[in-house]
Amino acid sequence: MRWISILLGLSGTGAVGFFAVREIIMYPMYFFELFLGGLTRGSIYALIALGYTMVYGIIQLINFAHGEIYMIGAMTALIVATVLGMWGWNTAVIVILAFVFAIVYSCAYGFTVEKIAYKPLRNAPRLSALISAIGMSLFLQNYVMLAQTPDYLPFQSLIPDFQFWEPFAHIITSVEITIIITTVIVMILLGLLIKFTRIGKAMRATAQDKVMAALLGINVNNVISATFVVGSATAAIGGVLIACHVGQINFYIGFLAGLKAFIAAVLGGIGSIPGAVLGSLVLGISESFFTGYFWSEYEDVFAFAILVLILIFRPSGILGRHDTQKV
Amino acid sequence: MNTFLKSLTVGVLSMMMFAAPGFASETIKVANAGALSGDLAPYGISALRGVEMAVEDINEQGGILGKKVELMLGDDVCKPEVAVNVATKLVSDGAQMIVGHVCSGATIAANKIYKDAGIILISSSATNDDLTLTGEHPNFFRTISNDGAQATLMTDFAKNELKVKKVALIHDKGDYGKGQMELAKIAFEHMGGVEIVLFEGVTTGAMDYSAIVSKIKRSGAELVMWGGYHSDASKIIQLLKKKRVDTLFMGADGIYGDNLPNLAGEFAEGVYATGPNDTSSNPMHQALTKEHQEKYGEDPGTFFITGYTCMQALAAAAEKAGTVEYDAMRAAMFDITVDSPMGPIGFDKNGDIIGAGFSVYRVIDGKYQQVN
Numbered sequence: 001m002r003w004i005s006i007l008l009g010l011s012g013t014g015a016v017g018f019f020a021v022r023e024i025i026m027y028p029m030y031f032f033e034l035f036l037g038g039l040t041r042g043s044i045y046a047l048i049a050l051g052y053t054m055v056y057g058i059i060q061l062i063n064f065a066h067g068e069i070y071m072i073g074a075m076t077a078l079i080v081a082t083v084l085g086m087w088g089w090n091t092a093v094i095v096i097l098a099f100v101f102a103i104v105y106s107c108a109y110g111f112t113v114e115k116i117a118y119k120p121l122r123n124a125p126r127l128s129a130l131i132s133a134i135g136m137s138l139f140l141q142n143y144v145m146l147a148q149t150p151d152y153l154p155f156q157s158l159i160p161d162f163q164f165w166e167p168f169a170h171i172i173t174s175v176e177i178t179i180i181i182t183t184v185i186v187m188i189l190l191g192l193l194i195k196f197t198r199i200g201k202a203m204r205a206t207a208q209d210k211v212m213a214a215l216l217g218i219n220v221n222n223v224i225s226a227t228f229v230v231g232s233a234t235a236a237i238g239g240v241l242i243a244c245h246v247g248q249i250n251f252y253i254g255f256l257a258g259l260k261a262f263i264a265a266v267l268g269g270i271g272s273i274p275g276a277v278l279g280s281l282v283l284g285i286s287e288s289f290f291t292g293y294f295w296s297e298y299e300d301v302f303a304f305a306i307l308v309l310i311l312i313f314r315p316s317g318i319l320g321r322h323d324t325q326k327v
Numbered sequence: 328m329n330t331f332l333k334s335l336t337v338g339v340l341s342m343m344m345f346a347a348p349g350f351a352s353e354t355i356k357v358a359n360a361g362a363l364s365g366d367l368a369p370y371g372i373s374a375l376r377g378v379e380m381a382v383e384d385i386n387e388q389g390g391i392l393g394k395k396v397e398l399m400l401g402d403d404v405c406k407p408e409v410a411v412n413v414a415t416k417l418v419s420d421g422a423q424m425i426v427g428h429v430c431s432g433a434t435i436a437a438n439k440i441y442k443d444a445g446i447i448l449i450s451s452s453a454t455n456d457d458l459t460l461t462g463e464h465p466n467f468f469r470t471i472s473n474d475g476a477q478a479t480l481m482t483d484f485a486k487n488e489l490k491v492k493k494v495a496l497i498h499d500k501g502d503y504g505k506g507q508m509e510l511a512k513i514a515f516e517h518m519g520g521v522e523i524v525l526f527e528g529v530t531t532g533a534m535d536y537s538a539i540v541s542k543i544k545r546s547g548a549e550l551v552m553w554g555g556y557h558s559d560a561s562k563i564i565q566l567l568k569k570k571r572v573d574t575l576f577m578g579a580d581g582i583y584g585d586n587l588p589n590l591a592g593e594f595a596e597g598v599y600a601t602g603p604n605d606t607s608s609n610p611m612h613q614a615l616t617k618e619h620q621e622k623y624g625e626d627p628g629t630f631f632i633t634g635y636t637c638m639q640a641l642a643a644a645a646e647k648a649g650t651v652e653y654d655a656m657r658a659a660m661f662d663i664t665v666d667s668p669m670g671p672i673g674f675d676k677n678g679d680i681i682g683a684g685f686s687v688y689r690v691i692d693g694k695y696q697q698v699n
Contacts, residue, residue, distance in 0.1 A: 027545070030541065030545050033541045034538060034541055037535075037537035037538050037541060038538070040535070040537065041534065041535050041537070044534065044535075150364050150365055150366060150368060151366055151368065151369065152366050152558045152561070152590055153590075154561075154589065154590050154591070154592055156592070161569065169569075169570070169571050170544075170570055170571040170572070171570075173566075173569045173570055175569070176537070242534060242535070245535065246534070246535060246536075246562045246565065246566070247561070247562065247565045247591070247592075247594070248558065248561055248562065248590055248591075250366060250558075252366075252532065253532075253534070256532060256533065256534060257534050260534070287538070288537070288538040289538075291538035291539055291542065292538050292541060292542055295527065295528075296527050296528065296529050296530075296538065296539050296542070297500060297527065297528040297529075299529075299530060299533075299538075300530055
């Protein structure tokens with residue numbers, strides 16, 4: 001009996017492998033295009049997932065309001081770009097100012113959310129802080145909906161359609177290439193920040209042992225605030241970039257994006273920064289391939305199925321630490 | 328004791344005062360249900376304005392059966408689960424007729440409540456075939472043609488006017504969008520000569536549609552037919568253009584109106600959509616449009632005229648039946664001819680409108696203009 005099942009398994013894998021290889025060889029451009037699309041999507045997930053994973057690494061909190069920070073980043077950029085556009089400012093200046101304002105605003109929101117919703121609960125049971133996070137997420141969504149509008153708003157792309165890009169534009173758009181490059185730069189900067197600066201060192205120390213870090217003279221509260229600010233900044237960049245990509249935003253975009261980024265962070269091993277990036281890219285690319293080669297109807301089902309499988313076989317994620325922790 | 332008695336008297340009196348309308352029933356309660364908030368609110372609000380204007384006109388002329396019409400509102404944000412709650416609330420608040428809902432999915436869900444309560448439901452915008460053609464919704468009527476008619480028009484236009492050979496049918500997995508694309512698929516298969524190279528659903532509100540856009544490109548489709556609403560359509564249209572995919576794009580009344588051109592801007596140029604027949608030469612239509620412009624400072628939305636007609640039809644049926652009681656009202660609905668802003672209309676045995684239909688429009692210079 002056993003060899004039958006082995007034979008079946010092998011022939012099954014072989015058949016799938018054969019069709020996969022044949023498909024890739026026959027349509028290499030399509031494969032490449034899906035890969036780049038997935039890379040773009042994964043980059044956005046990564047920019048958001050960083051915030052989840054850094055905050056978790058330091059205070060073991062899933063910051064469910066993080067998706068809303070990303071949405072606020074996009075909203076701020078839209079408002080700034082519209083106002084400056086009406087004043088007739090230079091496009092390059094508008095792009096820079098929109099990004100700067102989006103980052104500053106999102107950082108301010110991230111900072112404030114931590115002070116209001118999480119700091120008072122730092123020594124409370126972990127579930128209390130989690131519920132506070134969900135409450136904050138709902139609050140921010142509804143606040144933006146009431147203060148701005150419930151409708152979708154058109155978002156004029158801040159990134160122009162590059163002329164020199166024409167021969168490749170049917171494979172990857174100028175916005176997509178900008179997203180990928182920006183994400184790489186942000187990742188490198190973040191890596192340098194964590195590896196070589198004082199605050200980076202303090203973050204790593206706090207992540208390892210909060211009490212010991214405090215004993216050695218690190219101001220843990222400042223470190224936590226800094227973590228929220230850095231996470232919010234990357235989320236804001238992600239928000240502005242995705243708005244340029246799809247050309248429209250509303251108050252609700254943070255929900256699904258935040259959820260997917262959260263999955264990506266768990267996939268990679270929550271608490272680990274390289275893990276979050278890897279998890280995001282794996283999720284984005286596999287979603288893209290799934291849609292491209294199978295059925296887009298089940299794209300989300302597929303994303304959650306990956307999550308379940310990873311959690312069954314590697315409960316701490318791809319690069320996660322092997323200590324048991326409860327959410 | 329004395330103060331207690333006084334306050335008791337005041338309390339009882341005020342309770343009676345508030346309760347009085349309920350006892351006397353001097354008004355006819357009509358409810359308007361649909362999306363009044365959320366991203367589909369533009370559709371719901373356009374219909375509501377039509378209904379409100381009709382109620383004003385009817386009340387000016389003495390109301391229905393000599394009673395004033397009182398309008399109640401229900402907001403379902405186009406979500407079926409919310410629609411059921413809204414319907415339950417409206418019925419328990421004593422609504423005697425309902426105009427709505429706006430989206431097909433919400434309408435199907437809510438009508439379980441209205442059907443059991445024996446209340447006529449008339450929609451200005453829900454086009455799903457199941458509502459009239461299955462016979463499961465005997466209390467349902469509508470002042471817009473059904474998706475079957477729309478699908479026939481779309482597929483005919485694609486084959487005979489656009490002369491495409493390959494189409495991709497993409498939908499948002501909802502009752503309205505998926506239903507419409509399934510009808511289009513049947514119509515194409517029935518006609519022959521047009522190959523369906525892709526039939527897929529996408530997640531509404533997803534972050535990015537580039538994978539499906541790549542898939543459309545690979546399929547070699549000359550036309551993308553979209554079943555769904557404008558916000559997702561706008562994302563797909565923009566990506567198609569940005570990725571230099573050389574296809575035409577066509578949708579149904581879910582993307583008809585100013586919403587899509589406003590959202591997608593220059594990218595919307597050249598998009599086809601079917602929408603209710605242009606009846607703007609009708610004098611009544613013109614007068615209503617003018618009134619709307621004066622009142623709100625903008626042009627009427629997609630379902631303003633059909634919304635107005637809904638309320639007219641209810642009033643006409645009640646007058647004909649001489650009562651608002653369900654069986655008599657329902658029988659009267661099939662007999663009436665309403666002098667509406669769309670021209671004279673009536674209802675067939677399924678509850679579908681007679682005397683109105685769809686036309687094909689195309690975005691030219693940022694506005695939909697009729698092309699067939």
